[in-house]
Amino acid sequence: MSTVSNIVNWARIKSPWLLHFNTGACNACDIEIIAALTPRYDLERFGIQLKGTPRHADILVCSGPVTRQIEDRLVRIYEQMPEPKFVIAVGTCSCTGGVFKGCYNVKAGIDSAIPVAAYIPGCPASPKAIIDGVVKLLSSLKEK
Amino acid sequence: MHDSHKFKIPIGPQHPALKEPESFSVALKGEKILGVDIRLGYNHRGIEKACEERTFLQDVYLVERVCGICSHSHSTCFVQAVEEIAGLEIPSRAKYLRTLIAELERVHSHLLWLGVAGHEIGFDTLLMYTWRDREIVMDILAQFTGNRVNYGMNTIGGVRRDIDVSQVKDALKAVDTLQERTKYYIEIATSEVTIIKRLSGVGVLSYEDALRLDAVGPTARASGVKRDVRKDDPYAAYADVSFDVITDNHSDVYGRTVVRLKELLESFKIIRQVLENLPAGPIAIKAPRKIPAGEAISRYEAPRGEDVHFVKSNGGEKPERVKIRAPTLANVQAVKHMLKDRFLADMPIVIAAIDPCFSCTDRSIEISYLDDARKKEVLTWPELHAYSIDWHRKRGIDFSSLNKKLKEGFKTS
Numbered sequence A: 001m002s003t004v005s006n007i008v009n010w011a012r013i014k015s016p017w018l019l020h021f022n023t024g025a026c027n028a029c030d031i032e033i034i035a036a037l038t039p040r041y042d043l044e045r046f047g048i049q050l051k052g053t054p055r056h057a058d059i060l061v062c063s064g065p066v067t068r069q070i071e072d073r074l075v076r077i078y079e080q081m082p083e084p085k086f087v088i089a090v091g092t093c094s095c096t097g098g099v100f101k102g103c104y105n106v107k108a109g110i111d112s113a114i115p116v117a118a119y120i121p122g123c124p125a126s127p128k129a130i131i132d133g134v135v136k137l138l139s140s141l142k143e144k
Numbered sequence B: 001m002h003d004s005h006k007f008k009i010p011i012g013p014q015h016p017a018l019k020e021p022e023s024f025s026v027a028l029k030g031e032k033i034l035g036v037d038i039r040l041g042y043n044h045r046g047i048e049k050a051c052e053e054r055t056f057l058q059d060v061y062l063v064e065r066v067c068g069i070c071s072h073s074h075s076t077c078f079v080q081a082v083e084e085i086a087g088l089e090i091p092s093r094a095k096y097l098r099t100l101i102a103e104l105e106r107v108h109s110h111l112l113w114l115g116v117a118g119h120e121i122g123f124d125t126l127l128m129y130t131w132r133d134r135e136i137v138m139d140i141l142a143q144f145t146g147n148r149v150n151y152g153m154n155t156i157g158g159v160r161r162d163i164d165v166s167q168v169k170d171a172l173k174a175v176d177t178l179q180e181r182t183k184y185y186i187e188i189a190t191s192e193v194t195i196i197k198r199l200s201g202v203g204v205l206s207y208e209d210a211l212r213l214d215a216v217g218p219t220a221r222a223s224g225v226k227r228d229v230r231k232d233d234p235y236a237a238y239a240d241v242s243f244d245v246i247t248d249n250h251s252d253v254y255g256r257t258v259v260r261l262k263e264l265l266e267s268f269k270i271i272r273q274v275l276e277n278l279p280a281g282p283i284a285i286k287a288p289r290k291i292p293a294g295e296a297i298s299r300y301e302a303p304r305g306e307d308v309h310f311v312k313s314n315g316g317e318k319p320e321r322v323k324i325r326a327p328t329l330a331n332v333q334a335v336k337h338m339l340k341d342r343f344l345a346d347m348p349i350v351i352a353a354i355d356p357c358f359s360c361t362d363r364s365i366e367i368s369y370l371d372d373a374r375k376k377e378v379l380t381w382p383e384l385h386a387y388s389i390d391w392h393r394k395r396g397i398d399f400s401s402l403n404k405k406l407k408e409g410f411k412t413s
């Protein structure tokens, strides 16, 4: 790796920007993601910031199973993100489809539409689990 | 740009101001909103249909996941309907516990809303403050039910977990702290000039319009409509506790803020009464696996307004039909009205002010035209069918000859 890319990688790990996207979740995982960012759990201490647009984001945090309406949009949002990009699936239903598996309007987990880097199960995944997942993802990036 | 120039902008399904996938197409003239078209359905998962394929007991947990913020509302509403069909009279301790969780849920939901509303008007300090305090009630909920969200407390015939004396003590202490914090927020909301100025006169919904558009919950109560299922048609233990229905006549976003904040104080009142008068006895009775044939409608005052569940049983293990009408669906019509002729910049807070929950709502689609608000179109099932055939035919896909062949094939064979 060249020096420049080393620096870029270092900066990225120190301050990854998140984009949160609800792909059909029941909202519980979403509020737990927000809870993880607020004072009690304070995910922001890892330099993480929630961003509004895919073009600024390094990590896409998805919650919920992929509904048929959202599928195209999810893929489009993923494609709009700059490389390198990572996807975190929060909650059992974004990992596998969970309770909604088999519903006519639901495909399955996030990985049925886009590649996923980290899975955080739980219904809903607790903020502690979310922090754990994010930190594990970041430390795996360090090794690269 | 020329003054008379009109244009349309799409907002969503992914947008920084929206927490859930829904999309709005906004017709604008300059900064002014001419009309809003709301497109729901991104979150539609097909829960009602899935309910028909699972047993009554499994459905309790499935309807809980209609919405994670008011999960107890949906599961209570559902079990109440099932209990009514089966003719089950649940023990009074179970009723009290249901009420307790319901009010704790209201506290967490209203605090959450206050934070989100603060965020939408650029007051992020409020978001951080309220969400920090919200953790107090989350801890209590986790202690009582074992989970922070999606409590799994209800079962057909009662509740699944009992609470003991030490838990009651913890909860009373937590309620004291929360009450103090809430009083502080009320003080901020009623004295902080920036909040008052930003929220007053925004998203106005008059008393008449609230009735006409069938608004529910805090949205209606902030327009002076005294409607609360807890009082009008008491369920669980609400008949035994005393509390006031909060109304306000500001009829705008400010009024909705005040109503929710004052409702928090009422919730604390109810929680205290429930904890102090918790009757002894069992927490559940045994429910049959098969529910006798029949149907029932159950109403419930969720944090966002009236939630209605309809359940029909044909005597088997699985329901024949489950229908859910979540409060946001009732309120979303009012949003269109509130936004008309307002500024685009008000949109996030006006939408947030009904405390929308689109994962609750995404089970119906309304087609309406922007140019003329009255020209609405509700399609019946055969019309929708014909429309879809036509839509495909225009794109060169035609199954009619195939269908004919199939039919003929059936006749000859």
Ligand code: SF4
Pocket (backbone or CB within 6 Å): A024, A025, A026, A027, A028, A029, A030, A063, A064, A065, A090, A091, A092, A093, A094, A098, A099, A122, A123, A124, A125, B065, B068, B150
């Ligand atoms: S995993 Fe559970 S809590 Fe999370 S979105 Fe899915 S159903 Fe809701």
